[in-house]
Amino acid sequence: MFMKTNLYILGAAGISQNEPDYKDFIQDAGLRRRMSRVIRMSVASSIMAMREAAVDKFDAIVTGTGWGCLADTEKFLVSIIQNNERLLNPSSFIQSTSNTVGAQIALMLGDNHYNNTFVHGSSSFESALTDAALLVSEGKHLVLAGGFDELTSTKRHLLGRMGMWREHKGGEGAAFFVLASEPTSKQRGVIKSVEILSLNETYNEICNKAEKLVNGNTLFMCGDVSIASILNERGFKSENYKEITGEFPTASALALFFATERLAEDNEIEKIVLVNKFIKDSSTVIELVR
Amino acid sequence: MANEVFVAGLGCVSALGYGVSKQxxxxxxxxxxxxxxTLFETIHEVMAGEVAFSNEELRVRLGLSEGKEYSRTTLLGLAAAREALEESAIEMDDLKIGFISATSVGGMDVSEIFYREYLPDNRKGRLRKLIGHDCGASTQFIYENLNLNGFCSTINTACSSANNAIMMGARMIKAGLIDAVIAGGTDSLCRFTVNGFSSLGILDGELCKPFDSGRKGLNLGEGAGYLLLVSDKVKSKKRYCRVAGYANANDAFHQTASSSNGEGAFLAMKGAVEMSNHLPDEIGYINVHGTGTQNNDASEAVALKRVFGENVPPFSSTKGFTGHTLGAAGGVESVFTILALDGGYIWPNLNFKDKMDECDRPPQITLKRAPEMRAAMTNSFGFGGNCSTLIFDKV
Structure with missing residues (x-):
């Protein structure tokens, strides 16, 4: 699924290993305490992005998460088992649905508009971006889009048992973007296209598609060590961003935030193509220009 | 409007049976x-809309190979999605066909069995039980099984998920990104949701009574419902109707509770009606969300009044038939709404006795013929204030 678009990034933020002081973003101490870590990370990064863009009114909020709100899901599951289904506290059940983040942001902003959440492995964030691009093509102007995942200790342990950490390092994080249909003087970059490839594409096929997007001084930020090395061998500048983000389904959202920072730091780069591949899941490509 | 979207196939499995004709x-x-x-042991005395087939029976019916772990959500979803595709008899060659599925529990029915073994000893529990856990897993499995080739994604906005999946599918066809899409949702009953809704105190131990003044809560259900949506260029055996309007709005009031003025529901219905270019009195039937909880039905009734004034169209909740199928509800109930439009029926709202204060018009309580019906609407509302409305028009 290839979608051409022009999504102007007016603000972007990401949170991963270094969590901020959440008091600066979520003043209500009770609310802060009730929120699981993934909700806090997501809400705070959305606020950072909104502050940068000086926008807090949207036509839509779209989010993506591969793993969903794991901590709350597990907490409720544990309570069912340990309390033998009696006298359960509904808070973690309420917060276990994947749309909790999008809903919390809407609640915080008093936003009555379109609100949607995609939960499709490593193309969750790209599904949300596809929705954002569709919304803009339908005449909407401002969309808040984000991706988030939390690596709980149980998830880490289970993925370890599955052998994941033999080749990959764990990661987690949240990243949010204020996207606009029109350019402004202070945008961080423009998303030109989003593509979700089919599951069975080989590394070479993935790289062939990515290579077609090269235009001027292009940097490939890859979410897979093999893709990065194939593109390097073909003579392109490419890096493996999973060394920084670690592996999680929406790592491409965090990487997109890093890519916007990179554009700001390095004036030589004209375009960044993000090529992601998550274990046994579809590859995705995001095309970012100045 | 360019690029009309038509419904060319229906698929459904619910407590009412396997396949659309049973519904x-x-x-x-x-x-x-x-x-x-009866599906699993629980201390709660619960009435539920169970699909009357075990996982093994479903697996055999679907011709899936033995010895693999399939979540119930996957099995129910495959049954309904396959029916929608096959019934339409569309030629799949040269078409880009997507799959947008909704689920709120994913493979939780299997994960909770795993977790029971894992919790006391984290070396225990068979890992293959977790393959279907993520919401996207059932979608991807069904997509591969049906040999589809277009956009594939999963939506989870809790109980409004499937309406959002159908809306997304229709928008993608309109934008020319795909030619056809199977869109809807699937969810199975599991301890997680039984305990979740029980902890919220909104399960009725007896049969649910949507829109009744004495309603005490909801009954959970399970199932799957999908529509095969096609663009004008796709030939199919039948065109049931046209997707005439849709809107998603957020109540922005509370994480689970609905606002007393029904703002989200009002905006979703209003948006869908405006898009359909219908006058409100042209809507011949509304399949309301009507869960049977105090809060939902009161809020939805207020929203209905705000949209339609004194002339609220004939409406019913079909949750008394199937229970609340959560992430699948919008899919199952879109099928019911289209069956109503197609056959000229207004479905009865079961277990209704007394009008509630917020609603002057009682729901339709007996089956009514309505051959003149031109348009029908269906509502689905979810946690997080997510409200989504669809309108279908006769073609």
């Missing part, structure tokens, strides 16, 4: 599928 039969005879829960 129609039960809706006409007024036979509820809600029974005391």
């Amino acid at each position: 129609r039969e039960a809706l006409i005879t007024g036979a509820s599928g809600i029974v005391p829960l």
Whole structure:
């Protein structure tokens, strides 16, 4: 699924290993305490992005998460088992649905508009971006889009048992973007296209598609060590961003935030193509220009 | 408007049976599928809309190979999605066909069995039980099984998920990104949701009574419902109707509770009606969300009044037939709404006795023929204030 678009990034933020002081973003101490870590990370990064863009009114909020709100899901599951289904506290059940983040942001902003959440492995964030691009093509102007995942200790342990950490390092994080249909003087970059490839594409096929997007001084930020090395061998500048983000389904959202920072730091780069591949899941490509 | 979107196939599995014809039969005879829960052990005395087939029976029916772990959500979803595709008899060659599925529990029915073994000893529990856990897993499995080739994604906005999946599918066809899409949702009953809704105190131990003043809560259900949506260029055996309007709005009031003025529901219905270019009185039937909880039904009733004034169209909740199928509800109920439009029926709202204060017009309580119906609407509302409305028009 290839979608051409022009999504102007007016603000972007990401949170991963270094969590901020959440008091600066979520003043209500009770609310802060009730929120699981993934909700806090997501809400705070959305606020950072909104502050940068000086926008807090949207036509839509779209989010993506591969793993969903794991901590709350597990907490409720544990309570069912340990309390033998009696006298359960509904808070973690309420917060276990994947749309909790999008809903919390809407609640915080008093936003009555379109609100949607995609939960499709490593193309969750790209599904949300596809929705954002569709919304803009339908005449909407401002969309808040984000991706988030939390690596709980149980998830880490289970993925370890599955052998994941033999080749990959764990990661987690949240990243949010204020996207606009029109350019402004202070945008961080423009998303030109989003593509979700089919599951069975080989590394070479993935790289062939990515290579077609090269235009001027292009940097490939890859979410897979093999893709990065194939593109390097073909003579392109490419890096493996999973060394920084670690592996999680929406790592491409965090990487997109890093890519916007990179554009700001390095004036030589004209375009960044993000090529992601998550274990046994579809590859995705995001095309970012100045 | 360019790029009209048509419904060319329906697929459904619910407490009313396996396949669309079983749904129609039960809706006409007024036979509820809600029974005391038997699928798994729980301390709660629960009435539920169970699909009357075990996972093994479903697997055999679907011709899936033995010895693999399939979540119930996957099995129910495959049954309904395959029916929608096959019934349409579309030629799949040269078409880009997507799959947008909704689910709120994913493979939780299997994960909770795993977790029971894992919790006391984290070396225990068979890992293959977790393959279907993520919401996207059932979608991807069904997509591969049906040999589809277009956009594939999963939506989870809790109980409004499937309406959002159908809306997303229709928008993608309109934008020319795909030619056809199977869109809807699937969810299975599991301890997680039984305990979740029980902890919120909104399960009725008896049969649910949507829109009744004495309503005490909801009955959970399970199932799957999908529409095969096509663009004008796709030939199919039948065109049931046209997707005429849709809107998603957020109540922005509370994480679970609905606002007393029904703002989200009001905006979703209003948006869908405006898009359809209908006058409100042209809507011949509304399949309301009507869960049977105090809060939802009161809020939805206020929203109905705000949209339609004194002339609220004939409406019913079919949750008394199937229970609340959560992430699948919008899919199952879109099928019911289209069956109503197609056959000229207004489905009865079961177990209704007394009008509630917020709603002057009682729901339709007996089966009514409505051959003149031109347009029908369906509502689905979810946690997080997510409200989504669809309108279908006769073609």
